[in-house]
Amino acid sequence: MRSSLFIVCVTCLYLTQIQISMADLVDDTCKQTPNVDLCVSTLHADPRSATADVAGLAIIVVDTIKAKATATVAEINTLLGSNPDPRTKNGLDGCLMIYSNEILNTDIPSAMEGLQKGNPKSAEEGMNNAANEANTCEGAFAGASPITSFNYSLTDLSNIASAIIKLLF
Numbered sequence: 001m002r003s004s005l006f007i008v009c010v011t012c013l014y015l016t017q018i019q020i021s022m023a024d025l026v027d028d029t030c031k032q033t034p035n036v037d038l039c040v041s042t043l044h045a046d047p048r049s050a051t052a053d054v055a056g057l058a059i060i061v062v063d064t065i066k067a068k069a070t071a072t073v074a075e076i077n078t079l080l081g082s083n084p085d086p087r088t089k090n091g092l093d094g095c096l097m098i099y100s101n102e103i104l105n106t107d108i109p110s111a112m113e114g115l116q117k118g119n120p121k122s123a124e125e126g127m128n129n130a131a132n133e134a135n136t137c138e139g140a141f142a143g144a145s146p147i148t149s150f151n152y153s154l155t156d157l158s159n160i161a162s163a164i165i166k167l168l169f
Helices: 002-030 036-044 054-080 086-116 120-138 148-166
Strands: none
Touching: 002 036, 002 054, 036 054, 036 148, 054 086, 054 120, 054 148, 086 120, 086 148, 120 148
């Protein structure tokens, strides 16, 4: 009975140490990014971060970027359906092309492939391109953009992913 209790206690202690070391990896990794708080909250929101290495953390952020880009496309389509003024429509049409053709169909797949195949340079380039394209979208509006928060979120997350990927060089 005592030996069983001892084994259970040792196992619990070991598992706690693993959890602490993985939390340390998230914190240590995020400290090397341009937005520590967003990095930490993004990674802690995904249960895969508990067992991920640095490449796995980068994949989690890229997956989050894919979800944000998909949500941005949905928002653009909603806004286009509300018959915006012609200048806003032109900006939204351009952003729809950027998000659909470039970010979702080129940049994110390129980053994922680079991470999965051990080519961090290609992955970093994909994330840098995504950030630049979100900024291009933001600049497509004469005045206020109706999707500023989406563009800034994607830019911030792409910069975080790029910084994490650089740690793999």
